[in-house]
Amino acid sequence: MKKVVLAGGTGFIGEYFTGKFNELGYKVKIISRQPQYISWDDRTAIIEALEDAEMLINLAGKSVNCRYNEENKNEIMISRIKTTNILGESIVVCKNPPKVWMNFSTATIYRHADDRPMTEKDGEIGSGFSVDVATSWEKAFFSFDLPKTRKIALRAAIVLGKGGGVMLPYRNLVRFGLGGIQGSGKQKFSWIHIEDLLQIVLFLKEREDLSGVFNCSAPNPVSNQELMNLLRKEMNVAFGLPSPKWILEIGSMIIKTETELVLKSRWVIPERLEREGYRFTFNTLHKTLQDILQ
Secondary structure (H helix, E strand, C coil): CCEEEEECCCCHHHHHHHHHHHHCCCEEEEECCCCCCECCCCHHHHHHHHCCCCEEEECCCCCCCCCCCHHHHHHHHHHHHHHHHHHHHHHHCCCCCCCEEEEEEEHHHECCCCCCCECCCCCCECCCHHHHHHHHHHHHHHCCCCCCCEEEEEEECEEECCCCCCHHHHHHHHHCCCCCCECCCCCEECEEEHHHHHHHHHHHHHCCCCCEEEEECCCCCEEHHHHHHHHHHHCCCCCCCCECHHHHHHHHHHCCCCCHHHHCCCCECCHHHHHCCCCCCCCCHHHHHHHHHC
């Protein structure tokens, strides 16, 4: 039986992937801090799981949806670097290591972009804490020399799907009449449907000629204003109060998150994937929201 290892596979994306890989006939091994799964502290069990695996997908890391105080910042950084290092060191000692290792990264690695889209080739790396996390994460990942294992970093945009991710807070904003623009409303919103994310993983698994960095975002980003308009339309809510930056600052303190998550302009396009022939099922936000909200 084919085997896939999901590291940090208990979150929103991990649960979706687990269900789909089971349907495809894979044996799914999960590494997690939750007691019912393989522990990050058990190197022997990790190596055993990785032996003869078709694929390793690393999703591990503390959620960035929190206040960036020193404690949280430390945990966000360390949780990504440490788990990536554990996996790399474990693959090194495997006799039959996974054929491919896909490590999640983030499209937030690029600068605030409201002037042009960022591609893998000419995207400019940004600055600040979130970017430092992304660059350190990728550096740890690419530092391993693994001749038998292909390595791919997935720079994922905001992942949209039913029952998880950012859809719940956005729906609540619209439901309670706060579904207007956030900040200027001009900042770009790059997203990807969770099903496309899965299909990209399967596509890259088959394409043994491909490695390196891939932007995982739908090809048609929208502005924050378009996002909120589409959400209100799909949810049949006529009106939404705008949220100026100062209101967002207060609100984010109350719900213990950061305004960067909604105010940073993420204008990211999947140039490499499209060039290599990947075709998106959910290429527009309209189609994506129809699927998720119906």
